[in-house]
Amino acid sequence: MKSSFKKYKILYFVILITTFVKAQNNNTLWYESAANNWNEALPIGNGRIGGMLFGGIEYDKIQLNEETVWAGQPGNNVPKDYYKEVEAIRTLLFSGKYKEAQEMANSVFPRAAEEDNNYGMPYQTVGNLNLNFSNHQNTTNYKRTLDIGNAVSTVTYTNNGVDYQREYFVSFPDQVMVVHLTASKPKSLSFNLSMDSPQVEHSISYENGIITLAGTSGNVDNKEGKIKFTTLVAPKLDGGELIENEENIEIKNADEVTLLVSIGTNFKNYKDLSNSAEQSAKTHLEQSQSKSFATLKQAHIEDYQKLFNRVSLELGENTNDKIPTNKRLENFATAEDLSLVSLYFQFGRYLLISSSRPGGQPANLQGIWNHKLSPSWDSKYTVNINTEMNYWYQQKLLIFQSYINLYFQC
Known part of the structure; x- marks a missing residue:
């Protein structure tokens, strides 16, 4: 059998050293300004919960999704x-x-579709978590990053001599989104927290130090919306004061703040909506509240890297990581940047890991990220090509790895 592989040895060796060596790329996307629109926001997710991060300075928006929030209800069309x-x-x-x-x-x-039928339901957004910071107009050194090597996004900047940092991730082990805010000077974190949703049927309350957004998915065609969802946002403060108002939660003069975001729905399976959305969200929140930020982050990174670190790819020396990612994309039309190609490859893997995990739903047309009630092509499972496109290259990687294993066994 060795002889049958002989003519491919050089090819396999080249692929092996370029694909499975430890990559020199830092696997980071970064930008010098906040997102101007949804398409420029950075995606994070744990397969079930998704967030799009805008990274604003005075006003930061986190658009939220949960994989089972669809219009309508179970049925057969x-x-x-x-x-x-x-x-x-x-x-x-x-x-x-x-x-x-x-x-x-x-x-x-x-x-x-005929009046008594439909061509499938649209995937829908949950809503938005909003952070409003006053007196943050005089900022310098702004940087917005997404490290796809550990699935953590950051925003850093300096305002009036104080260095601010926000870290964002969605944990698969703990099933919550985590937003961690710090400052280089004590008592420097003062901001308001609020939520909103485009869903027609929803309510928002600010009680017991927790924001609750509860709603029901929309009616479409011949289907009445029956997916119920509950989002809980719980701030944990180190120092400072938490004040509940009718339209927001105000945090004043804190040293450090950790926001825990939990989302639950009544979805049990494709024909059963008997879960308690509120209890599901509450369970995950309570289990994570007793843990420190460091513990949550470590568990998240260790879990994520078990998948991400299976494959590394280095196509060329990384000489352009000091250039913002959007500028590298612009330059790519006229200048060679092979490390950007490998970063792009790894970003695709990051997106699939972040939008599809065992025990959950398959990634839909847009993964798990959608800010609309009626998105393009409903953001649904268009199995003529899109589902296959989401998953085929992961299978190709497994096949390739089996070839490598077979080569060394021969």
């Missing part, structure tokens, strides 16, 4: 008694009569 028509369409396709097959498909399955 497959029309009945179309077996003969489907067989006829297949016959035309296999006969090479593609135009006739398309025309018949358009007739049998029109673009607009």
Whole structure:
């Protein structure tokens, strides 16, 4: 069997040393300004909970998703008694009569669903967590990063001689989003916390030191929205004061603040909505409240890196990591930057790990990140290509690794 691999030894060796050596890239995306829109925000997630981070200075928005928040309710939209028509369409396709097959498909399955049916429900947003900072106009040294090597995002800047830092991640072991705020000078953290949601049916309360956003997904076509969700945001303060108002929670003169964000829904499985959204969110929150930020972060990174560190890729010397990622993308049209290619490759792996974990739902059209109630193509499972695109390269990596293992066994 060795001889059958002989002519491929050089190729395998080159691939091996470029793909499975420890990469020199720092696997970090970074920017010198906050996101101007949703597409510029940075995604974080644990497969179930997703967040898009804008990283604003005076006003920071975190857009929230939970993988089971869809419009409508469980049901079956497959029309009945179309077996003969489907067989006829297949016959035309296999006969090479593609135009006739398309025309018949358009007739049998029109673009607009029948009044008593639908073509699937849209994936929907939960809402937004808003952080408002006063007197943060005179800032310097701003930097917004996403380290895909440990799945932690940061925002750092200096304001009036004080260095501020925010860290963000979503933990799979603890099933909460964590936002950690620190400052180089004691009693420097003062800001307001609030929430909002575009969902028609929702309520927000600020009680017992916790923000609660509860709502129900929307009605679409012939389906009434019945996915109930509850989001709990609990600030943990080191020093300072927490004040509850009618429209926000005010934090004054704190040394350090950790925000724990827990989301639960009534979704149990594709045909059962008997879970308690409130209890689900409360359970994860209470289990994480007793843990320190350092403990939560360490557990998150260790869990994430078990998946991410399986593959490394180095295509060239990383000489451009001092350039903001958006500038590197602009320069790529005219200048070689092979390390950006490997960063792009790893970013794809980061997105899939962050939007698809065992025990949860598959990544939909946009992973788990969506800020709309009616997104493009409903952000649903379009299995003609999109689901396959999400997952195929992970399978390719496993196949390649098996080739390497086989090579060394021969």
